[in-house]
Amino acid sequence: MNPTSEEVIVVGSGVGGLSCGILLARLGFSVTVIEKNQQAGGLMRSYTRDGIECPVGVHYMGALDCDQILRHIFEVLGVYERIPLERMGKKGVVDRYIFDDFTFDLPVGIQSYGQRLFDAFPDQPNAIRELVGKLEATSRRMNLESLLFSRPKDDSLLDSMESMGGFLNEFGCSNGLRQVLEIPTAWLGVPLEQCPQPLFLMTLASYLTSSWRLGCSGTQMAETFASRLRGLGGRILLGERVTEIHVANRSASGVSLESGNSLQAHLIVCAVHPKTVLEIVPPGAVRPAYRNRISSLEDTQGCLSVQVAVPAADLPARSYNLIRYKNIDCQPRIVFCQVNSTRLPDTNLLAMVSPSPFDDWRAWETTRTGRRGEEYRKEKEARARLLLKEVEPIFGPLDRARILDIFTPLSIRDFVGSANGSTYGVLRSTRQLLRCALMNRTPVQGLYLAGQSVTAPGILGTTIGSLMTVGLIVGRERLRSIILE
Ligand SMILES: Cc1cc2nc3c(=O)[nH]c(=O)nc-3n(C[C@H](O)[C@H](O)[C@H](O)COP(=O)(O)OP(=O)(O)OC[C@H]3O[C@@H](n4cnc5c(N)ncnc54)[C@H](O)[C@@H]3O)c2cc1C
The missing domain is CATH 3.50.50.60 (FAD/NAD(P)-binding domain)
Known part of the structure; x- marks a missing residue:
């Protein structure tokens, strides 16, 4: 051409x-x-x-x-x-994962990540060593020359078919380690068991090598x-x-x-x-x-996103993300939270995102943005308040929090045309x-x-x-x- x-x-x-x-x-x-x-x-x-x-x-x-x-x-x-851009992790934490019985801080750097995993799961050295090796190898290949111009190896398709489920089984990973690994897969919308290893490794390695907010x-x-x-x-x-x-x-x-x-x-x-x-x-x-x-x-799930204005005195801005992980009815429930300062000197923004299946919103499937009616507004509000309650143990009481906006898979569907409002x-x-x-x-x-x-x-x-x-x-x-x- x-x-x-x-x-x-x-x-x-x-x-x-x-x-x-x-x-x-x-x-x-x-x-x-x-x-x-x-x-x-x-x-x-x-x-x-x-x-x-x-x-x-x-x-x-x-x-x-x-x-x-x-x-x-x-x-x-x-x-x-x-x-x-603003560099994250200056104080050693990019993401704070909060589980029911432990907390894990995602640092900058693959070696530091490996060390934190060793400290948190001393009984899983083989799995961690293998994971760190794979992350290092992935980060070495994370450049345009390798991704766009190198000839794919004959077995590259087979490599990409390997799932994280296979990895977990091969190394008999403990529940705790499994949960820590589950969180980066939420950024792809793919369940950990079915997540292709190269995709998982590239996503995690990209954030470990350096993380940035706008x-x-x-x-x-x-x-x-x-x-x-x-x-x-x-x-x-x-x-x-x-x-x-x-x-x-x-x-x-x-x-x-x-x-x-x-x-x-x-x-x-x-x-x-x-x-x-x-x-x-x-x-x-x-x-x-x-x-x-x-x-x-099949598409990835949709999400519920809640934007909350909070007095800065009640909730200081954080230089890292907080991710609340809870098992509800044997299903992981992940709530991503970011607290940022805003243009208003005394007000911070708590932005929360959590997966939300389209089926939860199907009753309003035929409606359009701005015309979904009172029942929809109430349902959104109720779910947003529930999310706020779920994160209160992390942040303390949020009585003075004011919900600014809530968007659902229907909002995303109508905004960008993503099938069933799928996030990814x-x-x-x-x-x-x-x-x-x-x-x-x-x-x-x-x-x-x-x-x-x-x-x-x-x-x-x-x-x-x-x-x-x-x-x-x-x-x-x-x-x-x-x-x-
Ligand atoms: C809540 C949420 C949080 C996220 N957080 C992050 C994050 O922190 N970091 C990150 O890296 N990624 C994040 N992502 C993912 C990232 O935003 C997306 O992967 C990326 O923006 C997708 O870009 P796109 O161009 O494929 O699609 P889109 O941004 O959806 O663009 C598609 C465009 O096509 C337009 N369009 C659709 N149909 C038509 C038509 N018929 N005619 C004309 N125009 C049409 C739409 O209006 C839209 O503007 C997040 C996604 C969501 C939903």
């Missing part, structure tokens, strides 16, 4: 769509990103309640130190310098991506939902928008949930086998790994997928997915040319 101003349409302006757009614009394409919402950024974007910025999909990120992978990706995208709002991060794309000549159409992808002779040729407009392009990247793509591709454009494969993929898109479990392999290709020529469902979720996983999709479109050597620049 020539480096001309060939038109490309990117559907969706989340971090997946914007990063694809930036890379393609850098490669000389004429990029149009189409976003159904009035503002760009998807889950990256924060929102304001009572003057307080509330995060949606960026609480913290890993691997942003010098020579680390997400830093390199942000540099390639040209956004690194313009996203203020020193700005999610909105500012989203706007940085958007303005970088515009600076490269790309355009972003806001408030325009793509309702159909045009396919002629099995090739993509353009899109129709809800507004009645249409755009032409022979290259289209859909950075939305793959099931959304099925809805907008004409019925006969893909074979039934492909349609069945995508539509039957398609479930990348070992059980369905083969069915979601090579997801960035489609049977339609010129139509590609990007976004969190194609490779891995999170800002790191999604941007790696964008690089892979762009590599597929332009070839590895052209992709390499902008990475080395």
Whole structure:
């Protein structure tokens, strides 16, 4: 493909769509990103309640130190310098895991992590040694050269099929160690037993090598991506939902928008949930086998997220995250908490996220944001109050806490179109790994997928997915040319 101003349409302006757009614009394409919402950024974007910025999909990120992978990706995208970051773990703790009978502090550094595990579980030396070895090996491979350009080994697919369940069984891991390992899998939405080892190791290693919070709002991060794309000549159409992808002779040729407009392009990247793509591709454009494969993929669970304003005197800001883990009816219940200062001098924000199945909200399935009725409001409120009660033993009484906002899987579904409001898109479990392999290709020529469902979720996983999709479109050597620049 020539480096001309060939038109490309990117559907969706989340971090997946914007990063694809930036890379393609850098490669000389004429990029149009189409976003159904009035503002760009998807889950990256924060929102304001009572003057307080509330995060949606960026609480913290890993691997942003010098020579680390997400830093390199942000540099390639040209956004690194313009996203203020705050290093976590300066006082030795990135995450504090709070279990019923013990507490575990996740430190910075793989060796320190290993040491803390040895201290906490002295009867599990073999499992810990093996885990630390695997984390070290993973972190050595966590660079763009290895991930994008090295030839996959013949047995790499088999490697990726190994589950953390296999690891736990092989080493007879104790319940305590199992629980500690369970928490990072919550950042992928995959149960520990079915979590592919490489995905688990990469996620954990990314946070262990260095962890960062935004020193700005999610909105500012989203706007940085958007303005970088515009600076490269790309355009972003806001408030325009793509309702159909045009396919002629099995090739993509353009899109129709809800507004009645249409755009032409022979290259289209859909950075939305793959099931959304099925809805907008004409019925006969893909074979039934492909349609069945995508539509039957299991998705990750949704979440309940509660934003709470608390007097700073009652709840000081913490430089680390707190994660409450409780076994309820033999099911792990994880509540992620972050306490940050806000623009208001005496008020801190307690942001909480906890998994919440779509079934809990099915009664309002046919409703739309803002019009779900009083019963829904009461249900949200009751569940949010329950979460607050659950974290009170950690923080002390929160009588003066004021709930600013609550979002549910229905909110996420309507906001970004994620199937059943799933938090992290398609479930990348070992059980369905083969069915979601090579997801960035489609049977339609010129139509590609990007976004969190194609490779891995999170800002790191999604941007790696964008690089892979762009590599597929332009070839590895052209992709390499902008990475080395
Ligand atoms: C509560 C929560 C907390 C999280 N915390 C973290 C974290 O701390 N760290 C981390 O790394 N990751 C975190 N994540 C995950 C991370 O936010 C996501 O993996 C990532 O943002 C996904 O980006 P995306 O581009 O794939 O999707 P999205 O951000 O969902 O973007 C898709 C975009 O496509 C648009 N769209 C959909 N359909 C159409 C259509 N038909 N036409 C036009 N536009 C359309 C949507 O409106 C949306 O803007 C979190 C996620 C959630 C939900």
